[in-house]
Amino acid sequence: MQSLSIGAQFAALAFLLVLSAMSSMTETVMMASNRYRLRSLASAGHRGAQRAIDLLSRTDRLLGVILLFNNLVNVAAATLASVITINLFGEESWALAAGTVLLTFFILVFSEITPKVIGAHYADRLALFVSYPLTFLLRVSYPAVWFVNLFVSAILKLLRLELHGENKPSSLSVEELRSMVLESGQYIAQKNRDMLVNLFDLEHITVEDVMIPRGMIESIDLRQPTDEIRKQIATSYHTRLPVLEGDNERVVGVLHLRRVASRALESGFEVEDVREMVAKPYFIPADTHVYTQLQFFQENRQRMALVVDEYGELLGLVTVDDIIEEIIGKFTTSQPEAHAKLDWNTDGSALVDGGQNLRELNRRLDLDFPLDGPKTLNGLILEHLEDIPEADLSVRINGIAIEVVQAEDKMVRLARIFRPEASAESSGIDG
Numbered sequence: 001m002q003s004l005s006i007g008a009q010f011a012a013l014a015f016l017l018v019l020s021a022m023s024s025m026t027e028t029v030m031m032a033s034n035r036y037r038l039r040s041l042a043s044a045g046h047r048g049a050q051r052a053i054d055l056l057s058r059t060d061r062l063l064g065v066i067l068l069f070n071n072l073v074n075v076a077a078a079t080l081a082s083v084i085t086i087n088l089f090g091e092e093s094w095a096l097a098a099g100t101v102l103l104t105f106f107i108l109v110f111s112e113i114t115p116k117v118i119g120a121h122y123a124d125r126l127a128l129f130v131s132y133p134l135t136f137l138l139r140v141s142y143p144a145v146w147f148v149n150l151f152v153s154a155i156l157k158l159l160r161l162e163l164h165g166e167n168k169p170s171s172l173s174v175e176e177l178r179s180m181v182l183e184s185g186q187y188i189a190q191k192n193r194d195m196l197v198n199l200f201d202l203e204h205i206t207v208e209d210v211m212i213p214r215g216m217i218e219s220i221d222l223r224q225p226t227d228e229i230r231k232q233i234a235t236s237y238h239t240r241l242p243v244l245e246g247d248n249e250r251v252v253g254v255l256h257l258r259r260v261a262s263r264a265l266e267s268g269f270e271v272e273d274v275r276e277m278v279a280k281p282y283f284i285p286a287d288t289h290v291y292t293q294l295q296f297f298q299e300n301r302q303r304m305a306l307v308v309d310e311y312g313e314l315l316g317l318v319t320v321d322d323i324i325e326e327i328i329g330k331f332t333t334s335q336p337e338a339h340a341k342l343d344w345n346t347d348g349s350a351l352v353d354g355g356q357n358l359r360e361l362n363r364r365l366d367l368d369f370p371l372d373g374p375k376t377l378n379g380l381i382l383e384h385l386e387d388i389p390e391a392d393l394s395v396r397i398n399g400i401a402i403e404v405v406q407a408e409d410k411m412v413r414l415a416r417i418f419r420p421e422a423s424a425e426s427s428g429i430d431g
Contacts, residue, residue, distance in 0.1 A: 016077040023070035025115035033127035048128035064145040211316035253278025354378035354412035
């Protein structure tokens with residue numbers, strides 16, 4: 001070392017700092033790279049991605065080879081800096097201290113922070129290239145890395161922190177997948193992103209959340225006159241209708257209108273004909289998860305089910321279309337949709353039906369009504385007030401102002417919702 005000129009020693013020190021910078025950047029690149037993107041490239045035949053995946057499958061070896069060379073380079077740089085300081089200023093303590101401080105500054109700025117910031121920003125690109133030299137270095141230094149890792153493994157076992165399954169790909173929870181979809185940005189179109197998020201949400205939604213409430217079900221009542229039943233069959237927009245009978249509205253079955261429509265126009269058509277043509281009703285409990293129910297529909301070749309509570313009382317009706325709409329959103333049908341025009345008016349309010357589903361309100365109007373209790377706006381207002389409201393009563397729930405416009409038959413028939421930013425400026429509304 002003494003035979004080298006001062007210029008050569010400075011050049012060697014600069015070279016060591018560059019090697020230290022490359023080592024630091026490599027460590028950050030490998031740890032910050034997107035493993036799922038690397039697996040995708042590897043499956044497509046990219047050799048660099050395959051090497052990176054192989055290295056990441058054993059983090060102990062990967063970190064071992066990186067840190068081994070990084071520390072060797074840093075120690076060599078510190079030794080060389082001391083030699084240069086002694087050659088220039090002698091063995092003065094102030095000179096050695098100043099040299100140490102200056103070298104620490106250069107290592108932090110040029111060999112640690114700057115390369116690691118670069119590596120973190122371009123991790124996915126650089127991982128494909130740095131995997132080649134890393135693989136070579138690991139092969140060359142494998143005995144030293146293996147020997148060092150013996151002590152590392154012993155310490156981990158002593159601390160009961162032994163890691164298992166390093167060769168297995170890390171798994172993602174549903175919430176992590178959901179977050180990845182939400183943060184996908186430009187890679188997935190907004191509509192497709194919404195559909196994927198809705199799929200994840202199906203695990204937390206029950207049929208009670210998406211069903212048509214009992215009061216909104218169109219059904220055939222066998223107690224009605226034959227002419228009324230015939231007219232209903234001829235004019236209904238649905239293909240299947242539940243058939244009820246008795247004061248307690250007992251479900252007799254489900255009538256497929258296409259099978260009975262032509263017969264209903266005949267003069268000899270009677271109520272008993274309806275009773276004979278109904279199919280056996282398909283009942284499901286209200287707490288059945290939507291995703292599970294979709295599978296049941298497929299397995300049982302059903303398209304409609306009647307939702308009942310724990311006492312067997314009819315709560316509502318759910319169809320395959322209702323579940324599909326939870327995934328892809330509302331789509332156009334031949335049925336007049338009462339809620340199709342659900343939107344904010346120019347004055348920042350929206351007039352909605354009391355039986356409107358809260359999930360639909362949250363989705364269409366971008367609101368934040370609680371969904372862990374009642375499923376409809378009427379139920380939410382009744383639960384909040386703990387009383388049957390009258391018209392012109394106003395209430396605020398979750399910061400959203402609601403005015404009862406029409407109350408009838410012990411329920412809210414019509415309500416006006418104010419946009420949160422608009423309702424915040426309103427006065428005289430409390431709850």
